[in-house]
Amino acid sequence: MSIEGWRCIRRSIANELEAPYGGVRRDDDATREFASRFLDCPRSASDARSLKEAIYGRVVRPIKEAAHLVTKGQKLPEGVPVSAILFGPPGTSKTEIVDQISDYIGWPAFTVDPSYFVRMGLDAIEAQANKIFRMLSSAEEIIVLFDEFDEMVRNRQDADEVLSRFLTTAMLPKLAKINKQRRIIFIVATNFIDSFDVAISRAGRFDYVIQMMPPTSGAKLSARNDGATLGWADTLN
Secondary structure (H helix, E strand, O other), rough: HHHHHHHHHHHHHHHHHOOOOOOOOOOOOOOOOEEEEEOOEEEEEEEEEEEEHHHHOOOOHHHHHHHHHHOOOOOOOOOOOOEEEOOOOOOOHHHHHHHHHHHHHOEEEEOOOOOHHHOOOHHHHHHHHHHHHHHOOOOOOOOEEOOOOOOOEEEEHHOOOOOHHHHHHHHHHHHHHHHOOOOOOEEEOOOHHHHHHHHHEEOOOOOOOEEEEOHHHHHHHHHHOOOOOOOOOEEEE
């Protein structure tokens, strides 16, 4: 497919999700800092290394260095991450870090939340799911955030609502198909990792599981002083 064809697909996804579309940026500046105004923190209480550096080294940089292959019609190589789960309490900048990754790599980010699937009513949930995943399966050079999906990925044995059960079941094979194509990045954000269905969080389904934590009081004070974006996190699995 031509570059214009891929561009039309991305525009169609933006229109479907009622989201802005700024296009793909071709930025080869290797000196630009990743998430320069995002508040960093240690990876854990016992590990003082920078979490931002860990995510950059293990996730962002490999994607950035291999992104030109997708432009040429190839896949991201095996070993380059194409999927992740972000989990942590509300207010831990899960959406913000996706925006920072999008900005650094130069691929536009689109958000799909549960309201999209019920936009046309409960009877049209399956049609909506098939529609958006069909579009995503045809896309390249985008980052997709499935946001606020706590109810959608909860343990199916405990799910009482038809919507929760359906979306958990329907999402798994579709996400697996996108993962195999290796032309886009997809991220699922949730507040409670313990409520994830085992099938969606088991090894091999996602490349990384990243815990997002609120900043400490000292970090908040520092952010007020220097204007940094409040952020995140504790552990990179």
